[in-house]
Amino acid sequence: MPKIKMPRSNPSLDMTPMVDLAFLLVTFFILTASFRNPEPVQVLTPSSTSEKMMPENSVLITISLEGKVFYTISGFDVRKKTLERMADKYKIKFTAKEIEEFGKMTSFGVSMQNLSKFINTEPGQREKFPSTGIPMDSTNNQLSDWIRFGQYEGVVQYKDLKDAAETSGRQVVIEPLRFAIKADGNANFIVVKEVIKTFTDLKIYKFNLLTNFEKGPNE
C-alpha cells in the first residue's frame, strides 16, 4: 500500500486582516473614550427609566452616602473665574498656580478655609483627603455662593460663546447651563432637600437628577 502523503501546509497563516481590525478597534476606542474624572467620593445613584442624557454644561452637586456635599461646574475657565469670585468674597488668597490647578479639578467637598490645602494635595491622594462637605447651614452657606457665582460665570460664558458663534455665522454648540444633582440612593432625603432648598432660595427651580438607566416594564 502506498503511503498517503499529507500535503504539507505552511503553519504560519496570514494575520494581516486580524491585525488591521485590531488597530481599527484600537483607534476607535482611543478616539471615543473619554476618561472618567476621578471623583473624591463614590456615589451609587439610584436607577430610573428616564432616558434623558446628562447635560454637558452644568453645575453638578454630588451628595455622598454620609450626606456630604460636593460641588463642581463644567468648563475650565468658568471654574477658575468662579474660584476667583469666591476668593474675593471670603478674602482668601490663592496663588496663580492654585487657581490653575483648580481649573483642572473635578468635584471637591471642602470649605473655603480648607480649599487651598485640598488643591495642593496630589490628585491621587484627594480621595483620602478628609472632605467634610461644603458648608451649607444658614449662617455659613458657602454652597449657595458657589452656585450663585458659578451660575453667573456659566451664563456669562454661554452668552459670550453664543454671541461669538452668531457673529461669525457658526452654529451654537454650547448648551445653556443646567443644574444637576447626583445623590447616593441611600443618602438621607433631608440632605437632598437642604440642597434643593439652597437652589430654590436662589430662584432656581429646574434640576436634573442623575440616575442609572433601568429598563421600564413596557416599551
Added chain:
Amino acid sequence: MAELGEGSGSHAHGKKGPVRAKKQSTRVDMTPMVDLAFLLLTFFVLTSTFSKPKTMEITFPVPPDKNNPPPPMKVNGYTFLLTKDNRVFWYSGEFKDAPKNGLPATTLTEVKFGEDLNKLLLDKNDLVEKAILELKKKRLNKEIEDTTYKRLAVDAKGDPKSPFFVIKADDKAVYRNLIDLIDEFNICNVGKYAVTDIMMSEINLINQATKE
C-alpha cells in the same frame, strides 16, 4: 548580530573579493507591535463606558408667598408620604386632623413599591392614562405625527380634570425612594406632581402607622 562586528565574518569576505552587502529581509517582526495593539485594545474595551449617566428632569414648585398662601388641596389630589424602611403611605384630598363637613379625618394607607404602587397610580390616573393610550394607538396607525403626539401627550397630562400628586418625605426617608416614586409617576404618565415640605401632623400620622 555578532557577525556584524570585526570578527571572522569580515575576514571571510575579504578573501572573496568585492564586498557585497548582505541582502536583508524586508520582513519586520511585527509581533511586539501587534501585542501592544491588543493590549491597548483590551484596555480600552474594558475601561470605556459608552453610556453617559441618565438624568431625570424635575421642576420644583416656587415656595409659596407668605402674603398669598396657596389654595388648600382639592379633592382631586393625592399625597404620598415617604418614610423609613422604604415604606410609602398615601391619602387623598385635603389633610384633615378631625372629621370635618361630614368627611372623616385623614387616615393613611400603605402601598408597596412595585406592582401595588403601579396599580394604584394607574387607577387614580385613569383619565390621563386612557388618553395617552389612545394617542399611542393613533401614532402606531400613523394617524398623527410624532411631534403632534408629543404635543397632545403634554396636553393630556396637563388636563385640568386629572388628579394632582404631592410627594412628601420625613427625615428618615432615603433619596432612592423619591426617585423610585417619581419614576413610577413617569411610567404611569402622571403629569402633575410636586415635591413639597411635610407637615408636623403628617409626621405624627406616619409615626403612628409605623409603630403598629
